[in-house]
Amino acid sequence: MSNSVSSASSIVDNISVPENQPAPLDFVVIDVETACSRVSSICQVGIVGFRDGVETFAYETLVDPRDEFSSFNTRIHGICANHVVGQPSFLQVHPIVDAHLSGRITVAHSYFDKGALAAACRLTDCAPIETTWLDSVRVAKRAWPELPSHRLNVLTRFLGVKHKHHDALSDARAAGMVVVRAIDHTGIDLAGWLTPVKKRGGIAPKPASSGPLKGERVAILGAPRDGTVAHWIAGAGARIVASVGITTTMLVIANTQPFGRFVHASHEYRRAKELLNGGASVEIVTEDALRARLTRIESA
CATH class of the missing domain: 3.30.420.10 (Ribonuclease H-like superfamily/Ribonuclease H)
Structure with missing residues (x-):
């Protein structure tokens, strides 16, 4: 030494x-x-x-x-x-x-x-x-x-x-x-x-006991994890997670977040793409597309 x-x-x-x-x-x-x-x-x-x-x-x-x-x-x-x-x-x-x-x-x-x-x-x-x-x-x-x-x-x-x-x-x-x-x-x-990180929001809503998204683990980009979008997704049975990780099954791009280069540069989007490229089963979907999907399921 x-x-x-x-x-x-x-x-x-x-x-x-x-x-x-x-x-x-x-x-x-x-x-x-x-x-x-x-x-x-x-x-x-x-x-x-x-x-x-x-x-x-x-x-x-x-x-x-x-x-x-x-x-x-x-x-x-x-x-x-x-x-x-x-x-x-x-x-x-x-x-x-x-x-x-x-x-x-x-x-x-x-x-x-x-x-x-x-x-x-x-x-x-x-x-x-x-x-x-x-x-x-x-x-x-x-x-x-x-x-x-x-x-x-x-x-x-x-x-x-x-x-x-x-x-x-x-x-x-x-x-x-x-x-x-x-x-x-x-x-x-x-x-x-x-720079201190601003907290993402309060406690995420509990998932409903049943629903078309039951079993999904959903991260949300562009909306707080205790906000309206989170409550809607949890109401469909999904569990809201704080960030994209190896157990995340879906990343939802909220309507408040214009899809484009800002989304593509975000940590959550980049991490989801890395997981996808590595063979993980994680879906990237906009809030509008998810709402349309659930509407079709409900009307079927």
Whole structure:
């Protein structure tokens, strides 16, 4: 494991600290491992920078947490007390972490790493690191809602990303690739991922016990899941789902959503087309066409 950085540096207390930030980055990613149940006990740090979907620098170091190592944590990441002998403390590593993160968008897979850094800063009387945080778990849940889990090792298998779980540098690199792939998959840019998502509406209506759509799992594009269209579809026996997933059987394009390039660019439509191309039984239908179909069934 190394203590290298990709930018020019000066030596402060024998620790390499970036003098100048690397070329403008889209975001950086950080992952930390801890020695015990105290989140301040950081024993490894990994940081990776991304620009235009490409890794631009990587930094990794072991850290002497000045704390005990629990057997539970060691079994997870493989780091024990012997590995950190002679390694820098968090107080010494803080300037490097601060130089890479401050003023940037920082990705972490869950907010554990954010909390660990804050706790370590408080413990060592270091200044808090001022950065804009983006949770790649939240990104993954929005990009691939159909997955049964959004743990990092599950996501990397799904995306085909090389990954050594619970190694700080590998975890940081993998979390960065989750964001890169999510941007490519959904068309949502980085600013979009940082914007809070408006809730789609209230609770979806319960499906009627019988009807021509009984057994269908329906996602609706262009109308709230508790609105008039949803109640009409549920009244025909269908279950209303929040988004298109592997169990969805129908995507209904509401009349409020003009069919055209805006529909074709939407995540729900693109996901339904992907499922169709993969052999799934999911139908894409406009609200008008569905209403006409149900009218024919009722009049038959």
